[in-house]
Amino acid sequence: MLPAGIFYVVFFAIPMLCLLVLSFWRAKGFELIPDFTLDNYHKIFTSPLYRALMLRTIGVAFTTALIVVPVAFAISYVMRFVFERRGQLILQIILLSLFSGYLVRIYAWRTILGKQGLLNSTLQWLGIIEQPLEFLIYSNIAVVITLSGLLLPLAVLPLYSAMLNVSRDYIEAARDLGAGKLHTLRTVLVPMVIPGLRTAFAFAFLLSAGDFVTPALVGGSQSMLIGNIVADQFRGIGSNWPLGAGMAFVVVAVMLLAYLTVMRLIRWITRW
Amino acid sequence: MDERLKIFLDAKLNADVSRRRFLQGAAGLSTLTVLGAGTHAFAADGKLGGELNFLGWDGEHGGNVAKPFLEANNIKMNASFQSAADEALTRLNTGGRGSMDILTPNKDFQAAILNAGTELFQPLDLSRIPTAAGLFPAFKDAPWLVRDGKTYGIPIIWGNEPCVYNPKKWDAMPPKYTDFADPKFKGELVLLDDPFGNIWLWATSLEMPEPSRLTAAQLQQVLDAMLKVKPNVVTVGASHGDMADVLVRGDASIGVGGWAYQVMIAKEKGVDLVVGSPSVDGTFYWSDSYAIAVDAPNIDNAYGFIDFMTKPESNAALAAELASGCTVEAAYDLMPENIRSMFPYDNVRKPGGGILGTQTVVPPQEPDGDVVGAPAWVEAWQTFKAS
Numbered sequence: 001m002l003p004a005g006i007f008y009v010v011f012f013a014i015p016m017l018c019l020l021v022l023s024f025w026r027a028k029g030f031e032l033i034p035d036f037t038l039d040n041y042h043k044i045f046t047s048p049l050y051r052a053l054m055l056r057t058i059g060v061a062f063t064t065a066l067i068v069v070p071v072a073f074a075i076s077y078v079m080r081f082v083f084e085r086r087g088q089l090i091l092q093i094i095l096l097s098l099f100s101g102y103l104v105r106i107y108a109w110r111t112i113l114g115k116q117g118l119l120n121s122t123l124q125w126l127g128i129i130e131q132p133l134e135f136l137i138y139s140n141i142a143v144v145i146t147l148s149g150l151l152l153p154l155a156v157l158p159l160y161s162a163m164l165n166v167s168r169d170y171i172e173a174a175r176d177l178g179a180g181k182l183h184t185l186r187t188v189l190v191p192m193v194i195p196g197l198r199t200a201f202a203f204a205f206l207l208s209a210g211d212f213v214t215p216a217l218v219g220g221s222q223s224m225l226i227g228n229i230v231a232d233q234f235r236g237i238g239s240n241w242p243l244g245a246g247m248a249f250v251v252v253a254v255m256l257l258a259y260l261t262v263m264r265l266i267r268w269i270t271r272w
Numbered sequence: 273m274d275e276r277l278k279i280f281l282d283a284k285l286n287a288d289v290s291r292r293r294f295l296q297g298a299a300g301l302s303t304l305t306v307l308g309a310g311t312h313a314f315a316a317d318g319k320l321g322g323e324l325n326f327l328g329w330d331g332e333h334g335g336n337v338a339k340p341f342l343e344a345n346n347i348k349m350n351a352s353f354q355s356a357a358d359e360a361l362t363r364l365n366t367g368g369r370g371s372m373d374i375l376t377p378n379k380d381f382q383a384a385i386l387n388a389g390t391e392l393f394q395p396l397d398l399s400r401i402p403t404a405a406g407l408f409p410a411f412k413d414a415p416w417l418v419r420d421g422k423t424y425g426i427p428i429i430w431g432n433e434p435c436v437y438n439p440k441k442w443d444a445m446p447p448k449y450t451d452f453a454d455p456k457f458k459g460e461l462v463l464l465d466d467p468f469g470n471i472w473l474w475a476t477s478l479e480m481p482e483p484s485r486l487t488a489a490q491l492q493q494v495l496d497a498m499l500k501v502k503p504n505v506v507t508v509g510a511s512h513g514d515m516a517d518v519l520v521r522g523d524a525s526i527g528v529g530g531w532a533y534q535v536m537i538a539k540e541k542g543v544d545l546v547v548g549s550p551s552v553d554g555t556f557y558w559s560d561s562y563a564i565a566v567d568a569p570n571i572d573n574a575y576g577f578i579d580f581m582t583k584p585e586s587n588a589a590l591a592a593e594l595a596s597g598c599t600v601e602a603a604y605d606l607m608p609e610n611i612r613s614m615f616p617y618d619n620v621r622k623p624g625g626g627i628l629g630t631q632t633v634v635p636p637q638e639p640d641g642d643v644v645g646a647p648a649w650v651e652a653w654q655t656f657k658a659s
Contacts, residue, residue: 027647028638029388029390029637029638030358030361030384030385030388030390030637031365031390032365049651049654049655049658052658053658056658107517110517110521114521114522114523115521115522115523116521116522116523117521134459137523138506138507138523216465216508216510217510217514219507220506220507220508221502221505221506221507221508221657222502222658222659224654224657224658228657229654229658232650232654235355235356236356236357236358236650237357237358237380237381237384237468237634237637237646238467238468238635238637238645238646238647238649238650239356239358239650240647240650
C-alpha cells in the first residue's frame with residue numbers, strides 16, 4: 001500500500017492542493033498574484049454562462065453514461081452467460097479498439113458521422129435519405145455518440161470482471177424459485193455486480209464530463225462543454241489560471257455530487 | 273494510414289493560434305537547402321559551441337535549416353515547443369529563468385509584453401546580427417519590436433489570416449464579415465478557435481475606431497453581431513489543421529481566419545480551395561520574431577543562431593518550410609513561387625512596419641480606462657461558442 005500511497009500523494013494530492021491554492025489567487029496582466037480571494041468562485045457561481053455549460057455537461061455526460069452502461073452490461077452478460085467459452089476472445093476484440101490512439105478514434109467517428117461520411121453515404125446509397133443527416137456531426141448527438149464509442153470498452157472491463165464472480169447457480173436458483181428474467185436481473189444479478197456498475201458508470205460519466213477534445217472536434221458550434229472553458233483559462237493571452245483552477249474544483253465537486261446521487265439511486269432501485 | 277489523418281494526429285490540440293502545429297505533419301515540405309549560407313560563425317565576443325535552448329512555435333527552431341550551422345559549430349539545440357503565446361512567460365515565472373535562450377513571440381504578444389514593461393526579452397545588440405540589415409523595410413525597426421530605441425526581436429516569418437473557401441460554391445467572399453449573417457451561408461462556415469482574431473475581424477467590420485481597443489458596450493455590440501452569424505457556423509476549428517479537415521471533408525465551404533497554406537493541402541487531397549477575404553474589411557497580419565530571453569545562459573550561441581537564420585538562404589528555406597512569408601528581402605527570389613505568391617509582399621516593402629506596424633489585433637491585457645482587457649474578450653468568445 002505504501003508505494004500506492006506515495007504515488008497518490010505525489011501525483012494527485014499535491015498537484016490538487018497546488019491547484020486549490022491557486023484558485024484563491026488573482027491574475028493581473030501577465031502575472032499571478034498570491035492572495036486569498038473568493039472572487040473566482042463568486043464569478044463561477046454567478047455567471048449564467050458557466051451555469052448553462054455545467055448543466056449541458058451534466059446532460060451530455062449523463063446521456064452518455066445512460067447509453068454506455070446498459071450496452072456494456074448487455075455485452076458483459078452475453079460474454080459471461082451466453083458465450084461463456086468465447087468470453088475472453090470477445091473481450092480481446094473489444095479491447096483492440098483501445099490500441100488505436102484517442103485522436104485517431106475521434107477522427108474515425110468524424111469520418112463515420114460527417115455530412116459526406118460513411119453513415120450518410122450509406123443511407124443515401126440505400127435510398128433511405130435524400131439529403132445528409134446534418135445532426136449526425138457537429139452536434140450534441142455527435143458528442144454523445146463519439147463519447148459512447150470511446151468509453152464503451154472501458155465500461156465493459158469492470159462489468160465483465162464483476163460478472164465473472166457471479167456463479168451461474170445464483171441465477172438458476174432464482175429462476176427455479178419462480179423469479180422472472182427481469183426480476184432475477186434486478187434482484188440477483190445487478191446487486192451482485194454493483195461494484196462493477198459503479199466503476200463503469202464512473203468511467204462513462206466522469207470521463208465524459210471532463211472531456212474537452214471530443215466536443216472540440218465533433219461538437220460543432222453549439223456543443224461546447226465546461227471542460228473547454230476550463231482549458232481556455234490555461235492557454236494564451238487573456239488566460240486566467242486562478243479562475244480556471246476554481247472552475248476545475250467546482251466541476252469536480254458537481255460531478256462527484258451527481259455521481260454519488262446516481263449511485264444512491266441505483267442502490268435504491270435494486271433494493272426496491 | 274490516411275495521409276490527412278496523419279497530419280492531424282501530429283497537430284496537437286489546444287494550440288491557440290496553430291499554424292505551426294498544422295505543419296508538424298507536413299514533414300518533408302522543405303524544398304530549399306541552405307547551400308551557400310556560411311555555417312561556421314563566431315560571435316563578436318565569444319566562440320560558439322555547447323548548448324542552445326529554444327522555446328517557441330514548432331518548426332521555427334529550424335530543425336532542418338539550422339542543422340548545418342549547429343553541426344559546424346558543435347552546438348546542441350534543446351528545442352521545446354509552445355502551445356500558447358504566453359508559454360515562455362509562464363516558464364520564466366515558474367522557475368524557468370536562466371533556462372531559455374531563443375524565444376519566438378508573435379507580433380502582438382511581444383508588443384503587449386514590451387508595453388506592459390514585463391520582463392521576458394532582452395534588448396538585442398544588432399552589431400552581433402549583421403544579417404538583420406537585409407530585412408524588408410517593414411521589419412527594420414518594426415514598431416512592435418522597438419522600445420526606448422532598443423530592438424527586442426528579429427522577424428523571421430509573417431503572413432495573414434484570410435478566408436479560405438470552396439470556389440465551386442462561392443464566386444467571392446462578401447464585402448464584410450457581418451455579411452456572413454445572411455442565411456445563405458447557413459451550414460457553410462468554419463471559424464478558428466481564436467478569440468482575438470475573430471472579435472477583431474467583426475469589430476473591424478462594424479467600423480469600430482480602434483478594433484483592438486473596445487469598451488464593454490462596443491464588445492457587446494461585436495458579440496451581438498457575431499451571434500447573428502452563429503446559426504451559419506458549422507463548427508469552430510481547434511486549429512488551422514482542424515479547419516482544413518472540415519473544409520476538405522466538405523462539412524463547411526468557407527473558413528474564416530484561415531491560412532493560405534490550407535489551399536495547398538486541400539489540393540493534395542483533390543479539393544479546390546481559394547483564398548479571398550471580404551473586400552471591404554480585409555484581414556489581419558501576423559509576424560513571429562526571434563528574441564533572446566532575459567538571463568539567457570547561451571547568449572553567444574543565441575546571437576550566432578539568429579544571425580545564421582537571418583541569412584537570405586536560411587530565411588527563404590525556413591519560410592518555405594513553414595509556408596509563410598520571408599522577412600529578408602534577398603530571400604524573396606529564393607522562395608518557391610507557389611508559396612511566395614500566397615502573400616502580399618507590397619505590405620512589407622513599406623518602412624515603419626507597413627500594415628503590420630499599424631495593425632494591432634490583441635487587446636490590452638488589463639482594462640485601460642473604459643477599454644476592456646483581454647479576459648473580457650476571452651469571455652465574450654466563450655459566450656459566442658457556448659450560445
